[in-house]
Amino acid sequence: MSIHHVPSENGTMNLSFVWAELSRRPARTLAGLLSVSVGVALFISLAAYATAYREAARFPLTEIGANVVAQRQGTVPKAFRGIVLPHSTAPIHRSEVDAVRSLPGVQEVGEAIFFWDFEPGGFVIGMGLDPASAVADRMRAGLRAGRFLRTGDHDVAVVDATYAAQQHLTIGGTVDVGGKSVTAVGIVETAQAGQLVEANLYLPLADARALVAAAPNVRAVHDIRADDDDILYVRTDPAHTVSVAAQLTQLLGKTAIVTTPRSFEEVLGSTFALIDRFGALVGAAGLVVAMAGLLRAAAAGLWERRRDIGLMRAVGWRRRDVIAQVAVETLILTALGEVVGLGLAAVVAWGLRWTRVMIPVPWEVMPTPHFLPGGAAQVAVTVPLDARIHAAATLGPLAAGLIGGMLVSTWVARRAAAVKPAEVWRHE
Amino acid sequence: MSELLRAESVRKSFGRVGAVQGVDLRVDDGESLAIVGRSGSGKSTLLNVLAGLEAVDEGRIFYRGQDITTMDEDALALWRRSHVGLVFQAFHLIPTLSALENVAFPLYPDRMPVAERRRLAMDRLEQVGLVDRATHRPAELSGGEQQRVGIARALVHGPDLVLADEPTGNLDSQTGEEILALFRRLQADSGIALVIVTHDDKVAKSAGRVVRMADGRIVEAAEAGVVS
Numbered sequence: 001m002s003i004h005h006v007p008s009e010n011g012t013m014n015l016s017f018v019w020a021e022l023s024r025r026p027a028r029t030l031a032g033l034l035s036v037s038v039g040v041a042l043f044i045s046l047a048a049y050a051t052a053y054r055e056a057a058r059f060p061l062t063e064i065g066a067n068v069v070a071q072r073q074g075t076v077p078k079a080f081r082g083i084v085l086p087h088s089t090a091p092i093h094r095s096e097v098d099a100v101r102s103l104p105g106v107q108e109v110g111e112a113i114f115f116w117d118f119e120p121g122g123f124v125i126g127m128g129l130d131p132a133s134a135v136a137d138r139m140r141a142g143l144r145a146g147r148f149l150r151t152g153d154h155d156v157a158v159v160d161a162t163y164a165a166q167q168h169l170t171i172g173g174t175v176d177v178g179g180k181s182v183t184a185v186g187i188v189e190t191a192q193a194g195q196l197v198e199a200n201l202y203l204p205l206a207d208a209r210a211l212v213a214a215a216p217n218v219r220a221v222h223d224i225r226a227d228d229d230d231i232l233y234v235r236t237d238p239a240h241t242v243s244v245a246a247q248l249t250q251l252l253g254k255t256a257i258v259t260t261p262r263s264f265e266e267v268l269g270s271t272f273a274l275i276d277r278f279g280a281l282v283g284a285a286g287l288v289v290a291m292a293g294l295l296r297a298a299a300a301g302l303w304e305r306r307r308d309i310g311l312m313r314a315v316g317w318r319r320r321d322v323i324a325q326v327a328v329e330t331l332i333l334t335a336l337g338e339v340v341g342l343g344l345a346a347v348v349a350w351g352l353r354w355t356r357v358m359i360p361v362p363w364e365v366m367p368t369p370h371f372l373p374g375g376a377a378q379v380a381v382t383v384p385l386d387a388r389i390h391a392a393a394t395l396g397p398l399a400a401g402l403i404g405g406m407l408v409s410t411w412v413a414r415r416a417a418a419v420k421p422a423e424v425w426r427h428e
Numbered sequence: 429m430s431e432l433l434r435a436e437s438v439r440k441s442f443g444r445v446g447a448v449q450g451v452d453l454r455v456d457d458g459e460s461l462a463i464v465g466r467s468g469s470g471k472s473t474l475l476n477v478l479a480g481l482e483a484v485d486e487g488r489i490f491y492r493g494q495d496i497t498t499m500d501e502d503a504l505a506l507w508r509r510s511h512v513g514l515v516f517q518a519f520h521l522i523p524t525l526s527a528l529e530n531v532a533f534p535l536y537p538d539r540m541p542v543a544e545r546r547r548l549a550m551d552r553l554e555q556v557g558l559v560d561r562a563t564h565r566p567a568e569l570s571g572g573e574q575q576r577v578g579i580a581r582a583l584v585h586g587p588d589l590v591l592a593d594e595p596t597g598n599l600d601s602q603t604g605e606e607i608l609a610l611f612r613r614l615q616a617d618s619g620i621a622l623v624i625v626t627h628d629d630k631v632a633k634s635a636g637r638v639v640r641m642a643d644g645r646i647v648e649a650a651e652a653g654v655v656s
Contacts, residue, residue: 014536017525024524024565311520311533314481315581316509318502321537422481425518 018329022336025301029333032297036337036401039290041344043283043397044389048349050275052387057261057359067241068234070100070248073255075221080118083126083178083215088257089114089230091222096251100232103247105240110135110233113208114199115218117177126177127199128208135233139188139202146171146186153204158186163200177201178211287397291404294337298330298412310421319417326413327406334405338398345389352387359383431492432457432589432621433478438487440470440477447473449644450487457588460615460622462635470644471625472593478623479512479591480504491589509534513582513620517594519574521566521581527573528553528562531580552580555617556610572603579610583618592624596631608634 022029074090085091101109110133117124129136131149140148144161157177159169164187167175174181182203190198203211212218213226236244241260249256302309312322359382433455440448447470455461463471476482478489480496488497496507508514521530532549553559556576566574575595582590595611596604608631615622624631632638640648 016529016542017533017536020522020524020529307520308522311522313501313505314479314508314514314520315534316505316507316585317534317537318505320502321505325536420481422476425516425520 014325015328017325018332021329022333025304028297028301028304032294032301032330032333033337033340035293035297036290036334036405037341037344039286039288039293040338040341040397040401041348042286043400044342044345044394045348045352045387046279046283047393047397048345048387048389049352049385050279051390051393052349052352052385053271053275053357055386056357056383067236067238067260068245068248069259070232070234070252071230071257071259072252073257074230077217078220079217080116082119082217083115083117083212084217085212085222085230086114086116090255091224091228091230092232092252093225094227097229097232099251100234100248103244103251105237105244106234107237108134108235110235111205111229112231112233113205113212113229114231115208115212115215119176119179121176124175124177124201125199126201126203126208126211128203128205128212130205133233134235139190142189144187144189146184148186148188149202149204153185154207155180155182156185156204157182158188158202159184160190160198160200160202161187162190175201177203178215180211182207283397287400287404290337290401291408294330294334294405295408295412298333298408299415302326302412302416305416306419306424309416309419310424313419314421322417322419323410323413326416327409330409330412331402331405334401334409337405338401341401342389342394342398345394349387349389352385355385356382357385430457431455431490434490435474435478436488436490438474438477438489439485440473440482441485446644448477448484451641451644451646453478453639453646455589455621455623458615458619458621459637460611460624460635462632462638463623463625463641464627464629464632464638465641466627469641471641473644474641475591475593475623475625479514480508509537509585511587511589513585513587513590515575515578515582515590515592515595517597519566519571519578519598521574521577523566526563526565527558527569527577530566530577531584533581534585548584549580552584553577555583555614556580570603571599572606575599575603575607576610579607579614583614583620587620589621589623592622594626594628595624596626596628601630604628605630 070092071088072090072092074085074087076087077084097109097111100106111130112133112135113128115126117126129139129149131151131153136149139158143158146158149156149158157175159175164170164184169175169184169187171184171187173184175184176182182201188202209226209228213224213228218224234244234248245258245260248258252258309322309326312325317325431454435451435453438448438451438453439446449470451474453474463474465471473482477484480489480499484497488495490496491507491511496504499507522533525533528546528549531552532545535545535548538545550559550562553562556579558573558576558580561569561573566577569577575598579595582592592611596607599607611622611624612634614620622635624635626632636651638650639646
């Protein structure tokens with residue numbers, strides 16, 4: 001029967017033994033796996049939350065089909081009678097609009113003129129819109145009754161649904177603006193297009209320009225012309241948004257107010273900083289706790305298996321054989337924990353997508369005068385959190401987890417390899 | 429018969445307790461030797477020293493003329509994996525592995541094809557009459573079956589020396605006799621040398637030669653049936 005075996009000098013670990021140890025000691029495996037998965041899930045889902053919050057801050061602009069809103073700081077009207085321009089706006093002349101259109105990276109310029117109208121009968125926020133612009137397209141989606149503005153329209157208006165309800169306005173009814181009577185042809189849900197283009201009445205651009213250009217309290221403080229705008233909704237190639245914003249600022253001069261996604265981020269700057277720091281801290285703590293849990297599970301397993309490891313040494317496993325076996329076992333446990341953690345994070349991210357957050361709107365682009373009741377209140381847009389697991393964001397925690405797992409497994413494996421069988425059995 | 433293993437003036441202490449105190453012992457190829465003595469006489473420690481599981485404090489041990497007391501732990505592990513089989517009173521089977529996997533366990537660190545390893549283990553299980561229990565885990569086996577798995581494991585790599593520490597100590601007398609009969613048969617088949625540590629006279633009588641230990645020393649050596 002003698003087959004005299006010559007052992008291999010090159011040690012190796014045995015995957016079926018690894019699998020047997022992991023699958024047939026479920027409590028220990030589950031403890032290690034849960035430790036790693038919860039830590040990884042915590043880290044990745046916090047990163048997904050922070051990224052989603054930043055993305056949410058860009059939402060108000062993308063929702064109106066623009067990356068950049070350009071306007072110019074104006075002056076306080078001499079009297080709040082009739083049509084005036086809000087002091088956060090001032091005329092942007094035709095030549096300037098044309099110059100904006102020719103900037104590299106600019107894909108579309110939506111022209112608008114925004115005004116306030118103080119009449120004895122009440123206050124009206126008006127906006128002249130080009131029906132062919134992307135902003136108008138987004139507004140059209142919020143239409144509740146009637147029709148939206150068309151090219152060539154005159155003496156008509158599309159009315160905000162809330163304002164229409166307050167004024168008991170219906171399709172075909174008339175409303176006065178700047179001393180001129182216009183007919184309501186449509187009712188629109190302004191909130192559909194966000195707060196950035198919120199007005200009570202939406203007029204054909206030419207009509208609105210004419211009303212504003214003729215208004216004495218506008219002319220008193222501004223060099224206004226019949227084809228001027230005071231707000232430009234600029235859609236850019238996303239890669240050029242920053243450079244377009246810089247050129248717009250240069251073009252419109254020192255009074256330029258250029259709102260970009262970054263403007264929203266700046267409003268939320270402290271919130272973002274808090275989320276980032278808190279997220280990083282809690283995420284890192286989660287990973288440390290995960291590694292501590294893994295270490296605890298592995299160390300407990302080591303104690304539980306001292307006799308078995310003693311047997312390995314007794315039947316001829318060398319230190320390196322034991323180290324390879326135990327280290328691979330712990331590393332596989334770590335990797336499995338990371339996969340489960342990734343799955344958990346995906347579930348958390350999916351859950352976050354059902355939540356909505358309030359994004360404050362910078363005061364420059366708020367539609368309501370600050371001196372009117374409620375005008376100074378912070379305006380915010382409610383935005384869904386589009387939380388996603390980004391591959392790039394998972395690499396860090398996964399790598400950190402694996403490195404931690406390697407450190408833990410090396411430590412555990414070295415301790416295992418130091419077990420002396422005779423000592424183990426002597427103390428049994 | 430040629431010399432297989434020789435211990436010269438071996439001493440081993442634990443603190444102030446001298447477990448083995450100047451033992452000289454020779455084991456020849458193919459012989460069976462029983463080391464008997466009361467609990468605490470040092471017989472198990474001597475067996476561990478002969479297996480290289482405990483380092484000697486003094487003295488030397490030669491395996492086919494090679495001094496194993498100069499080897500480091502890994503070299504000793506490789507030596508055991510090559511030449512020595514161990515059988516334990518408490519069986520020491522891995523609870524998560526099947527009988528077949530337990531038998532193959534000493535071969536795991538080798539880069540051996542799985543089918544080859546499985547064939548070797550199955551051959552040994554067949555020799556101990558447990559082929560039908562190959563997929564059972566230790567908890568599903570009786571004490572006698574577990575010890576037979578332990579014996580198959582000790583033989584899987586084709587050793588020329590088997591060291592057994594109280595192999596029947598955890599078994600009832602009938603099962604113990606079955607295990608002894610198995611040892612005798614395997615030894616006759618393979619020609620391995622067998623060193624059994626025991627305090628059971630029946631086991632001692634089954635060996636070709638018996639040495640008695642007391643207080644860490646060999647106090648008597650004789651042919652089987654002659655020792656007092």
